[in-house]
Amino acid sequence: MFFVRTASERDLAKVSALLGETWHATYDALYGADKVSEITARWHSVPALKARLARKDSEFVVADNGRELGGMGYAAMAKDRPKTAFLHQLYVLPRYQRQGIGRDLFAELETCFPDANAMLLEVDPRNEAAVAFYGAHGFVKVGETQHTADGISGVPLHVYEKPLGG
Template identity: 70%
Template sequence: MFFVRTASEGDLPKVSALLAETWHAAYDAIYGADKVSEITAQWHSVAALADRLKRKDSEFVVADDGKTLGGMAYAAMSKTEPMVAILQQLYVLPQYQRQGIGRDMFAELETCFPDAKVMRAEVEPQNAAAIAFYEAHGFERAGEASARVELPGMPALVYEKALG
């Protein structure tokens, strides 16, 4: 059984590996393995994750069963919209998907931003599994991203969920 807890610096190498695995599983067919490797090396490096871990007005959680990190999620308050929390990452290892880990991590993040009225996520338009997850958890499509947080220049659908 996985428990959701706040990530620590000691988790970051495992989180980096988790992100590489989940990104290759989800995005190799869309972007190609080389591009996914390039993105994960930069955006999911231990140093990049450490910066997120230290950011104020954010929450970084992992799903831990005592032996394995099965998932991770990260959200932060928007720097430009004071009532918006941005769900920047929510990933579960492929072998643990559809077991409620993503739901549990998301439920934890929903409670971490008392000033937020909305949680927003950007989703790759071809990632049907992610779209289904967000829609199943109360998100509604709110448009398309013109300046994507995670992958500048790449298309994204914007989903939002009212909080509170």
């Protein structure tokens, strides 16, 4: 059984490996394995994760069963929109998907921003499992944008929003 807890610096190597595995399973067919390896090496390195862990207006959580991490989530207050939290990452290892870990990670993250009245996220519309997950958890599509990140600039993304209690 996995329990959700705040991530610590000692988790970051495991989180990096988890993100590498989940990104390859999710995005190799969309972006190609080489591009996914390049992105994960940059975005999911321990130093990159450490910078997120240190951010003051954020929450970084992991699902831990005492032996391994089965999932992770990261959200932070949006820099350009007051009273809005932005869900940057929510990933569960493929072998543990559809067991409630993503739900539990998300349930924790949505309570961590008492001043926020909404949570936003961006998702590749071809990631059908993620789109279905977010729809089942109260998110609705509110717009479209494109990746602006190097490596996959121009890839269409859908913007989803969910009202929060704050």
